[in-house]
Amino acid sequence: MRFSIEKYLKEKRTAIDSTLNRLLHSPRKYPPIIHQAMRYAVFGKGKRLRPILLIAAAEACGGKASDVLPAACAIEMIHTYSLIHDDLPAIDDDDYRRGKLSCHRKFGEAMAILAGDALLTRAFEVLSQMKASKNGALQAEVISHVARAIGTEGMLGGQVEDIRFLSSPGQAQRKKRVAYIHSHKTGALINVALKVGAILVGASRGELKALDKYGTSFGLAFQITDDILDKKEKREITYPRIYGLKGSREKVKSLVRNAKTELNIFGQKGRLLKELIDYFVQSRI
Numbered sequence: 001m002r003f004s005i006e007k008y009l010k011e012k013r014t015a016i017d018s019t020l021n022r023l024l025h026s027p028r029k030y031p032p033i034i035h036q037a038m039r040y041a042v043f044g045k046g047k048r049l050r051p052i053l054l055i056a057a058a059e060a061c062g063g064k065a066s067d068v069l070p071a072a073c074a075i076e077m078i079h080t081y082s083l084i085h086d087d088l089p090a091i092d093d094d095d096y097r098r099g100k101l102s103c104h105r106k107f108g109e110a111m112a113i114l115a116g117d118a119l120l121t122r123a124f125e126v127l128s129q130m131k132a133s134k135n136g137a138l139q140a141e142v143i144s145h146v147a148r149a150i151g152t153e154g155m156l157g158g159q160v161e162d163i164r165f166l167s168s169p170g171q172a173q174r175k176k177r178v179a180y181i182h183s184h185k186t187g188a189l190i191n192v193a194l195k196v197g198a199i200l201v202g203a204s205r206g207e208l209k210a211l212d213k214y215g216t217s218f219g220l221a222f223q224i225t226d227d228i229l230d231k232k233e234k235r236e237i238t239y240p241r242i243y244g245l246k247g248s249r250e251k252v253k254s255l256v257r258n259a260k261t262e263l264n265i266f267g268q269k270g271r272l273l274k275e276l277i278d279y280f281v282q283s284r285i
Contacts, residue, residue, distance in 0.1 A: 019072075041084050124143065
């Protein structure tokens with residue numbers, strides 16, 4: 001039977017959403033407003049890219065989706081928390097997210113901040129309760145990797161530099177800054193999702209190294225592609241504005257080639273990860 005990436009994505013999104021529904025508190029649980037806000041933000045028209053990459057990495061390393069679904073959902077909770085906070089008036093000031101009003105426009109700024117905080121906290125609660133399929137002692141390692149990836153050395157650090165970017169003097173420093181922002185604000189969570197999926201199913205050092213390089217290329221290529229397709233042009237911090245559209249597209253193609261090369265270690269099991277970077281990056285430009 002011919003493999004269908006669309007069918008795979010639909011199946012995994014369904015499994016992820018079902019697990020998220022189970023892991024998040026009922027919207028009736030007291031105090032209901034916070035649980036309603038959390039669910040509102042999580043269950044939008046999201047691509048579920050990061051949890052799907054986590055699952056795909058686990059499968060490439062010989063595991064099953066069922067081994068890692070709670071961890072995948074924890075990563076999606078963290079991603080959603082970051083989106084809620086990004087949309088706030090003090091940061092990006094966006095009124096819409098995932099096809100509907102952003103969380104702060106629906107529930108107010110205070111409740112949106114708390115919903116983001118609650119999703120982040122719940123994510124680590126889920127990670128602390130899971131069991132690695134081949135080695136329960138890996139749990140602390142996973143939590144450490146996730147915490148570092150979303151802290152000041154990763155996603156949060158990228159957000160800080162994103163806010164400060166416009167004061168950056170000189171074109172050379174601007175190039176360094178935009179690369180830093182994209183690799184940290186976007187790339188760090190993508191990278192750690194792949195790493196977590198692999199670690200939980202007992203990946204080898206070589207497999208982890210290959211996934212790290214694949215994830216680095218994927219994360220940067222994905223964000224540059226978003227820059228190319230972003231028509232709002234609210235800010236100056238985009239690859240096309242610094243490198244031009246042609247240079248940006250060439251960079252994406254180079255990153256995709258590099259990412260796919262890193263997957264050779266997996267043989268046929270790496271095919272899905274190649275399909276995913278084609279689907280989410282290559283096909284969009």
